[in-house]
Amino acid sequence: MQQIQVACQNCALARLCLPVALGSEDLVKLDGLIKQPRAIDRNEHLFHMNDPFESLYIVRSGCIKTYTPSPSGEEQVTGFYLPGELFGLSGINSGKQPTAAQALERTNICELPFSKMDDVTQQIPALSQQIIKVMSDELMHDQELLGLLGKKSAEARIAAFLTNLAKRCSKRHLSATEITLNMSRSDIGNYLGLAEETVSRTFTRFVNEEILSVQRREVSILDPERLQKMTCSS
Amino acid sequence: MQQIQVACQNCALARLCLPVALGSEDLVKLDGLIKQPRAIDRNEHLFHMNDPFESLYIVRSGCIKTYTPSPSGEEQVTGFYLPGELFGLSGINSGKQPTAAQALERTNICELPFSKMDDVTQQIPALSQQIIKVMSDELMHDQELLGLLGKKSAEARIAAFLTNLAKRCSKRHLSATEITLNMSRSDIGNYLGLAEETVSRTFTRFVNEEILSVQRREVSILDPERLQKMTCSS
DNA sequence: CGTCTTATTGATTCAGATCAACGACGGTGG
DNA sequence: CCACCGTCGTTGATCTGAATCAATAAGACG
The missing domain is CATH 1.10.10.10 (Winged helix-like DNA-binding domain superfamily/Winged helix DNA-binding domain)
Known part of the structure; x- marks a missing residue:
C-alpha cells in the first residue's frame, strides 16, 4: 500500500483543519510535525480506552466514532468525527485516552504527535491558540449535546x-x-x-x-x- | 465594600487553580493579569448567554452554576463550579458566551481577562499549556456526564x-x-x-x-x- | 443462493414524568 | 418573639414515552 505524501499546504482540508489560522512559515513547521495519513479499515480501532495519550488526530477521509466502554460492558458513543475534524483532545491532561476511537468505514487519519507539542507551542504560539479554539468548540459541542440528552x-x-x-x-x-x-x-x-x-x-x-x-x-x-x-x- | 487584595502567590487555592504549574516568575506575571476577586450575590448573574466573551473566571469561594436557556423557555444546567475551578472556556472561539453563569450563594470570583491572553500565551507559554489542560479536564468531565445522561x-x-x-x-x-x-x-x-x-x-x-x-x-x-x-x- | 448484518414494525412493560397536596424551614415584618 | 408567607423538599396517584421483547424484512456479501 503506497503512502501518498500530502503536505498540509496542499491539503484540500486546510481550511477546516488546524492550518486555518497559521501563516505559511508556521505551516511548514506544522508539516514537519504531522505524520502522513495512514489508513484504517472499517471497525478497526485507532486507539482503545486507557491507551497512553500520544497524539491528536485529524480525520482526512471517512468517519471516526469515539466511545467509552463502561465497566458493565455496554458502550456510550461520545462523538462522530468527519473529515477535517480534530479529536483525541480529552486525554491531554490525564495522559491516557478516556475513550476508544473506531473507524466506521475505511478512514484516513493525520496524526500530530503531542510529545513534540511542548516544544511546539513555543515555536508556533499560533498553533497552541488554535488548539485552544478547537477545544473550545468541542466544549460547546458537548454542552449542546448535554442540553439535548438532559431533557429532550x-x-x-x-x-x-x-x-x-x-x-x-x-x-x-x-x-x-x-x-x-x-x-x-x-x-x-x-x-x-x-x-x-x-x-x-x-x-x-x-x-x-x-x-x-x-x-x-x-x-x-x-x-x-x-x-x-x-x-x-x- | 472593601476589596481585599490577595495575590495569586498567597492564595489558598493556588494548588487547585491556574498557578499549579507556574514558576514564581510566571506567577508574578499572572498576578498582573488577574482582576482582584469581586463578590456576587446569590442568584445574581456573572454573565448571560450571548454576552461577549471577555474573560475566564475562577471561583474563589461560593458556587456557580452555568446553564443554557433554550428558546422554549426552560433552561438546561450544564455545570456547577466549586472554589478553585475555572469556567467560561467554551466561549473562547465563538467570542460569545454559550451559557449563562449564576451564583448559587454569595460568591467571589477571580477574573482573567482574555483579551490580554494573546500576548500572554507568548509571555507565559506554561499558562497556555495549563489552560489546555484545564480544558482537557473539562472535556473529560463533559464526556462523563454524557455517558451518564446517555443511558443511565x-x-x-x-x-x-x-x-x-x-x-x-x-x-x-x-x-x-x-x-x-x-x-x-x-x-x-x-x-x-x-x-x-x-x-x-x-x-x-x-x-x-x-x-x-x-x-x-x-x-x-x-x-x-x-x-x-x-x-x-x- | 444462502447467510449475516442492519433496519423496520408490532405488542407489551416499566421507569420516570407529571399532577397534586402537604410539610418544613427560613426570612420578614409586626 | 411570634405569626405569616414564600420557597423548597417530600410523598402519593396517575399517566405516558420510550425501552424491551419478538418477529419479520431488506440489503450486503461471500
Missing part, C-alpha cells in the same frame, strides 16, 4: 442530531440536505441515549410527516425549517 | 453526581463523606435530566438502603463503595 424528547434529539450533521456537511461543501449517515441506527441511538428501535420509529414518523425522506443510510431533509424547530421541543 | 438510570445518575462531588470536595480538603449541596433539588434534576421529584425519591431510597443520610442539603455518604458501584448500573 426522542423527536427533538433526532432533529438536533440531523440538523447538526447537516451544518457540518455544508461546512465541508457537501450538501446540507442530502446526507449520508456513516453510522448505524444503533450507534445513533447510543449517542443520543435512545434505543435503536426508537431511532427507526422516529425516522419513519418524520418520513410520514414529510420532513425527511429516508432510504437506508441516505437521508434527504425535505423541510429543514421544521426540523430546526423540532430541535427545541420539549 | 436515575439511581446511577444521582450516584455518579454525588461521587463526583465527593471527589471534588476531597480535592479541596473538604470531607468526602459530609457534603453540603449548594444547589436545589431542581437544579440537580435539571443537570442530570431528571424531574426534581425523582431526585427527591432517589435520595430517600438511598437513605432507606443506608447508603446516605440526608438532611435538607447536608448529605452524609455512609457507604461510598456501594454508591460507587451504583454509578455504572444500567
Whole structure:
C-alpha cells in the first residue's frame, strides 16, 4: 500500500483543519510535525480506552466514532468525527485516552504527535491558540449535546442530531440536505441515549410527516425549517 | 465594600487553580493579569448567554452554576463550579458566551481577562499549556456526564453526581463523606435530566438502603463503595 | 443462493414524568 | 418573639414515552 505524501499546504482540508489560522512559515513547521495519513479499515480501532495519550488526530477521509466502554460492558458513543475534524483532545491532561476511537468505514487519519507539542507551542504560539479554539468548540459541542440528552424528547434529539450533521456537511461543501449517515441506527441511538428501535420509529414518523425522506443510510431533509424547530421541543 | 487584595502567590487555592504549574516568575506575571476577586450575590448573574466573551473566571469561594436557556423557555444546567475551578472556556472561539453563569450563594470570583491572553500565551507559554489542560479536564468531565445522561438510570445518575462531588470536595480538603449541596433539588434534576421529584425519591431510597443520610442539603455518604458501584448500573 | 448484518414494525412493560397536596424551614415584618 | 408567607423538599396517584421483547424484512456479501 503506497503512502501518498500530502503536505498540509496542499491539503484540500486546510481550511477546516488546524492550518486555518497559521501563516505559511508556521505551516511548514506544522508539516514537519504531522505524520502522513495512514489508513484504517472499517471497525478497526485507532486507539482503545486507557491507551497512553500520544497524539491528536485529524480525520482526512471517512468517519471516526469515539466511545467509552463502561465497566458493565455496554458502550456510550461520545462523538462522530468527519473529515477535517480534530479529536483525541480529552486525554491531554490525564495522559491516557478516556475513550476508544473506531473507524466506521475505511478512514484516513493525520496524526500530530503531542510529545513534540511542548516544544511546539513555543515555536508556533499560533498553533497552541488554535488548539485552544478547537477545544473550545468541542466544549460547546458537548454542552449542546448535554442540553439535548438532559431533557429532550426522542423527536427533538433526532432533529438536533440531523440538523447538526447537516451544518457540518455544508461546512465541508457537501450538501446540507442530502446526507449520508456513516453510522448505524444503533450507534445513533447510543449517542443520543435512545434505543435503536426508537431511532427507526422516529425516522419513519418524520418520513410520514414529510420532513425527511429516508432510504437506508441516505437521508434527504425535505423541510429543514421544521426540523430546526423540532430541535427545541420539549 | 472593601476589596481585599490577595495575590495569586498567597492564595489558598493556588494548588487547585491556574498557578499549579507556574514558576514564581510566571506567577508574578499572572498576578498582573488577574482582576482582584469581586463578590456576587446569590442568584445574581456573572454573565448571560450571548454576552461577549471577555474573560475566564475562577471561583474563589461560593458556587456557580452555568446553564443554557433554550428558546422554549426552560433552561438546561450544564455545570456547577466549586472554589478553585475555572469556567467560561467554551466561549473562547465563538467570542460569545454559550451559557449563562449564576451564583448559587454569595460568591467571589477571580477574573482573567482574555483579551490580554494573546500576548500572554507568548509571555507565559506554561499558562497556555495549563489552560489546555484545564480544558482537557473539562472535556473529560463533559464526556462523563454524557455517558451518564446517555443511558443511565436515575439511581446511577444521582450516584455518579454525588461521587463526583465527593471527589471534588476531597480535592479541596473538604470531607468526602459530609457534603453540603449548594444547589436545589431542581437544579440537580435539571443537570442530570431528571424531574426534581425523582431526585427527591432517589435520595430517600438511598437513605432507606443506608447508603446516605440526608438532611435538607447536608448529605452524609455512609457507604461510598456501594454508591460507587451504583454509578455504572444500567 | 444462502447467510449475516442492519433496519423496520408490532405488542407489551416499566421507569420516570407529571399532577397534586402537604410539610418544613427560613426570612420578614409586626 | 411570634405569626405569616414564600420557597423548597417530600410523598402519593396517575399517566405516558420510550425501552424491551419478538418477529419479520431488506440489503450486503461471500
